[in-house]
Amino acid sequence: MTATPLRTIADPADLLQAAIASFNLAADWVGIRATREESVYRSQRDGKPESNRRSLAQGAMVEVLVDGQIGYAATNNFTVAGLRQAAQQAFQQAKAAAPGKIHAFQPDVRPTVLGVYQSPVEKPLKTLTTGHAHELLSRICQGLKVSDQIVQASASITAKEVDTWLASSSGTQVHQRFSFFSPSFGATAQDGAIVQTRSNNGRGHSYQAGWEFFDLGDELWALEQRTGEQAIELLTAAECPEMSTTLVLAPDQMMLQIHESIGHPLELDRILGDERNYAGGSFVKPADFGSLQYGSEQLNVTFDPTVEQEFASYAFDDTGVVAERQYLIREGMLQRGLGSHESQARLGVPGVACARATSWDRPPIDRMANINVEPGDRSFGQIIGSIEDGVYMEANRSWSIDDQRFKFQFGCEYGRRIRDGQLAETVRNPNYRATTPQFWGSLAQVGDRNTWQMFGTPFCGKGEPNQIIRVGHGAPVCAFNQIEVFGGAA
Amino acid sequence: MQQWETTFNQLIDALLPQLQANEALTVELVAEESQFTRFNQAKVRQTGNIANGALTLTLMGKERSTTETEPYTGDKTVDWPLLLTALETLRAELPQLPTDPYLVLPEGDAQSREVYEGQLLTPDRVAPALMPPLQGLDAAGLYAGGRAARAYADSAGQRHWFETSTFTVDYSLFTPAGQAVKGTYAGREWEDAAYADTLDTSKTLLAQMAHPPKTNERGQYRTYFAPAAVAELMTMLSWGGIGEASIRRGGSALGALQRQEKPLSPHLHLTEDFTLGQVPRFNQYGELAPLTMPLITAGELVNTLVSARTAKEYGIPSTYAEGGEYLRSPALAPGTLADEDILAALDTGLYVSNLHYLNWSDRPKGRITGMTRYACFWVENGQIIAPIENLRFDESLYNFWGTQLMALTQSVQFMPEVGSYGYRDLGGTLVPGMLVDNFAYTL
Numbered sequence: 001m002t003a004t005p006l007r008t009i010a011d012p013a014d015l016l017q018a019a020i021a022s023f024n025l026a027a028d029w030v031g032i033r034a035t036r037e038e039s040v041y042r043s044q045r046d047g048k049p050e051s052n053r054r055s056l057a058q059g060a061m062v063e064v065l066v067d068g069q070i071g072y073a074a075t076n077n078f079t080v081a082g083l084r085q086a087a088q089q090a091f092q093q094a095k096a097a098a099p100g101k102i103h104a105f106q107p108d109v110r111p112t113v114l115g116v117y118q119s120p121v122e123k124p125l126k127t128l129t130t131g132h133a134h135e136l137l138s139r140i141c142q143g144l145k146v147s148d149q150i151v152q153a154s155a156s157i158t159a160k161e162v163d164t165w166l167a168s169s170s171g172t173q174v175h176q177r178f179s180f181f182s183p184s185f186g187a188t189a190q191d192g193a194i195v196q197t198r199s200n201n202g203r204g205h206s207y208q209a210g211w212e213f214f215d216l217g218d219e220l221w222a223l224e225q226r227t228g229e230q231a232i233e234l235l236t237a238a239e240c241p242e243m244s245t246t247l248v249l250a251p252d253q254m255m256l257q258i259h260e261s262i263g264h265p266l267e268l269d270r271i272l273g274d275e276r277n278y279a280g281g282s283f284v285k286p287a288d289f290g291s292l293q294y295g296s297e298q299l300n301v302t303f304d305p306t307v308e309q310e311f312a313s314y315a316f317d318d319t320g321v322v323a324e325r326q327y328l329i330r331e332g333m334l335q336r337g338l339g340s341h342e343s344q345a346r347l348g349v350p351g352v353a354c355a356r357a358t359s360w361d362r363p364p365i366d367r368m369a370n371i372n373v374e375p376g377d378r379s380f381g382q383i384i385g386s387i388e389d390g391v392y393m394e395a396n397r398s399w400s401i402d403d404q405r406f407k408f409q410f411g412c413e414y415g416r417r418i419r420d421g422q423l424a425e426t427v428r429n430p431n432y433r434a435t436t437p438q439f440w441g442s443l444a445q446v447g448d449r450n451t452w453q454m455f456g457t458p459f460c461g462k463g464e465p466n467q468i469i470r471v472g473h474g475a476p477v478c479a480f481n482q483i484e485v486f487g488g489a490a
Numbered sequence: 491m492q493q494w495e496t497t498f499n500q501l502i503d504a505l506l507p508q509l510q511a512n513e514a515l516t517v518e519l520v521a522e523e524s525q526f527t528r529f530n531q532a533k534v535r536q537t538g539n540i541a542n543g544a545l546t547l548t549l550m551g552k553e554r555s556t557t558e559t560e561p562y563t564g565d566k567t568v569d570w571p572l573l574l575t576a577l578e579t580l581r582a583e584l585p586q587l588p589t590d591p592y593l594v595l596p597e598g599d600a601q602s603r604e605v606y607e608g609q610l611l612t613p614d615r616v617a618p619a620l621m622p623p624l625q626g627l628d629a630a631g632l633y634a635g636g637r638a639a640r641a642y643a644d645s646a647g648q649r650h651w652f653e654t655s656t657f658t659v660d661y662s663l664f665t666p667a668g669q670a671v672k673g674t675y676a677g678r679e680w681e682d683a684a685y686a687d688t689l690d691t692s693k694t695l696l697a698q699m700a701h702p703p704k705t706n707e708r709g710q711y712r713t714y715f716a717p718a719a720v721a722e723l724m725t726m727l728s729w730g731g732i733g734e735a736s737i738r739r740g741g742s743a744l745g746a747l748q749r750q751e752k753p754l755s756p757h758l759h760l761t762e763d764f765t766l767g768q769v770p771r772f773n774q775y776g777e778l779a780p781l782t783m784p785l786i787t788a789g790e791l792v793n794t795l796v797s798a799r800t801a802k803e804y805g806i807p808s809t810y811a812e813g814g815e816y817l818r819s820p821a822l823a824p825g826t827l828a829d830e831d832i833l834a835a836l837d838t839g840l841y842v843s844n845l846h847y848l849n850w851s852d853r854p855k856g857r858i859t860g861m862t863r864y865a866c867f868w869v870e871n872g873q874i875i876a877p878i879e880n881l882r883f884d885e886s887l888y889n890f891w892g893t894q895l896m897a898l899t900q901s902v903q904f905m906p907e908v909g910s911y912g913y914r915d916l917g918g919t920l921v922p923g924m925l926v927d928n929f930a931y932t933l
Binding site: 048049051052053054055056057058059061069070071072073074075076077079082089090092093094096097099100101102129130131134138151152188189190193194195197272273274275276277278280281361362363398399400401402403407409411429431433435461464465466467468488489 | 524526527528529530531533534535536537538539540541542543544546554555556557558559560561562563565568572576579583586587588589590591592613614616617618621628630631632634660661662664668670672739740741745746749751846847848849850851852853854855856857859860861863880882884886909910911914932933
């Protein structure tokens with residue numbers, strides 16, 4: 001068989017089908033998941049180029065179900081011969097492990113499905129030329145440097161086009177084409193020992209789209225200038241006071257809050273114990289689904305891979321399960337977890353289409369996709385206006401939570417005191433700490449649709465072997481009662 | 491696998507003549523064949539193997555540079571067309587880029603070759619060797635093993651090859667109440683008896699976790715940190731710590747040390763030590779690091795990690811760091827506290843085996859937050875009383891490696907890297923345990 005690099009193949013569906021037809025295995029099910037990922041990363045610091053990187057990653061994972069055990073083998077030698085060798089290895093893996101398997105999986109954990117998906121794109125990533133990208137990055141760096149006290153101004157873009165194909169012995173044929181775009185910038189200000197950094201929403205801008213999110217004109221230039229000015233402003237701001245008070249979080253911090261204290265604890269593989277040796281378990285128990293009051297009645301949370309342009313939208317997960325919007329928490333009550341067909345079969349609780357892999361060289365595991373807090377009915381003015389004394393925080397800069405997702409401490413870039421229903425003076429080093437049930441139980445006000453914003457990150461780490469994956473989180477402004485806040489070190 | 495090195499050299503020999511006048515090129519290789527067997531409840535959860543590799547080309551010319559990464563299969567007929575296309579793509583992009591004043595061109599003629607063979611389990615032997623000794627235990631973890639290669643070549647004539655065969659079994663054992671101990675068995679040669687001995691040590695510790703856990707109020711406690719916990723703290727120095735660029739640009743927790751505003755303990759001696767041969771000595775610029783380089787001596791910052799790029803920007807000498815200026819083979823020197831005296835020296839306080847999810851809470855002040863994890867105990871009058879409910883800490887390194895550092899242990903342990911984001915991590919950290927007074931726990 002002639003070796004044929006994937007780059008020359010527009011659509012490898014035929015190759016995958018030919019490979020599956022060539023397998024001669026006594027298996028209950030065989031599937032192939034192939035991925036091609038083309039990435040561009042460009043960055044500047046202080047208006048000078050730091051990085052210009054392109055990459056092509058491609059390969060395929062063959063999964064074989066034998067005696068209730070799935071074995072896998074992954075290769076970047078994308079030929080029928082390469083895939084046939086991988087299938088044989090996967091078969092042997094399953095056979096060797098089957099006597100000690102944790103669960104006897106049936107072929108229905110890999111449903112048969114046909115379909116396609118494509119990200120919504122206005123300005124295709126490849127139309128952002130090298131020269132124009134660097135012009136934009138340079139101008140952003142210049143705009144951030146509002147003072148000599150700005151010791152570092154940085155800007156970057158990450159653009160990825162990812163194709164995934166699923167094919168199986170049961171007839172699955174799926175092709176999904178994704179376009180991911182992540183622009184980022186920030187400024188660091190220094191005055192002696194005082195150092196403060198401000199960025200564009202905690203570097204939470206990651207979308208599934210073309211580069212239209214970067215082509216904002218005057219709005220972008222105003223944003224970068226404000227970012228630089230706020231970094232300077234923080235140098236002379238007072239430390240965030242230490243007290244228990246009403247805490248108001250902007251959507252760019254809600255992103256992190258949702259991710260760490262709702263998304264991860266609801267992952268069924270954590271509850272099953274798969275993650276105990278690395279990312280950890282969960283304080284949530286199997287019996288809690290349908291019975292645990294996770295937060296106040298103001299709290300409504302959805303798993304929603306159908307939101308257009310949100311970072312982790314898709315039509316099928318990496319095992320072929322059709323993706324649908326589902327409530328995880330409704331009026332504060334826990335409804336369902338984040339678990340694949342495999343986890344649902346093992347645990348006997350409802351899940352969602354969330355078996356995802358970082359790329360072709362890692363097996364799918366339970367993952368968040370888009371986890372969103374649904375909007376309420378309070379305007380931003382109504383929320384702030386109702387608070388006599390409190391703290392408002394924007395943009396994550398520090399995050400840490402325990403292995404049961406119970407005790408956490410998060411820090412933000414920028415804070416404002418709230419006094420007598422008004423946003424008042426700026427405070428620096430705003431941090432807060434709480435336990436997850438206490439925190440969500442104290443949710444008192446939820447902002448309306450006008451306050452709702454969506455963000456995302458490509459850097460959610462989990463799994464053994466380790467995987468990072470893209471997640472999206474949308475949320476309104478939210479207010480929480482009696483939260484412990486504090487500032488920087490003495 | 492055996493042809494990886496041959497193919498790499500053939501590709502380089504074919505690629506370099508393709509360069510045009512005034513062009514310079516570097517090529518980096520990462521490749522591995524890995525067996526991953528994941529287990530939970532002492533049963534196999536997922537198992538498989540992966541063959542992966544990538545070649546990263548950086549083309550330089552006219553004061554500009556650009557980089558492309560392509561798959562590497564080890565089959566020249568597959569890899570060569572992609573490589574040639576990548577070179578053409580880079581060449582076309584170069585003129586569109588702004589000039590780079592800190593561009594580092596390859597120079598020198600350094601050559602190196604290190605190959606470490608191993609005796610690893612064959613794929614069909616992994617589950618049969620791994621699982622039986624775990625029977626009767628609630629065990630979760632991962633076996634990760636196989637060959638790995640890192641290589642470098644450039645148009646100046648430098649060429650390096652590093653290849654090693656390693657495995658790690660990173661596991662946790664749990665009591666019915668969810669208390670746990672952590673263990674790692676790692677090396678280049680699998681031995682069933684050594685694996686069983688490692689597990690036995692963990693089982694002994696697990697028995698101590700059977701007592702009901704003690705809940706401690708937040709506050710300051712004298713604390714003994716076992717080597718695994720010290721290694722976790724050490725990782726923070728690679729992230730806004732010991733790198734020269736981060737110090738220069740306000741992003742380092744060691745800025746106050748560098749400005750001599752805050753001291754560290756005279757007991758603290760940190761070295762970058764490549765003598766263990768766990769990781770390549772060459773970096774992305776083809777430079778060979780010295781076998782050892784002191785970073786902190788008697789609490790003073792005597793060297794930082796300076797990449798060739800940072801060196802060019804600030805007009806200072808390189809210390810042969812990678813571009814990211816992170817620790818590659820750190821070793822913290824031992825102290826004087828004998829292992830058998832640890833509990834007596836601790837007297838009353840916390841014995842912390844592991845830490846979890848560390849992050850800077852106030853980087854300019856050196857303050858780190860994180861959690862205790864796994865086998866952590868309350869100790870009274872030199873006696874272990876009970877395991878503890880995990881605690882959150884928030885403390886400055888200028889305290890725990892400064893004024894509050896009481897002692898370091900005489901013995902050191904090698905804590906292997908077990909991470910596998912992208913590729914299996916190589917290397918590890920050589921650290922002692924440490925005794926700290928008045929360590930701050932906040933939740």
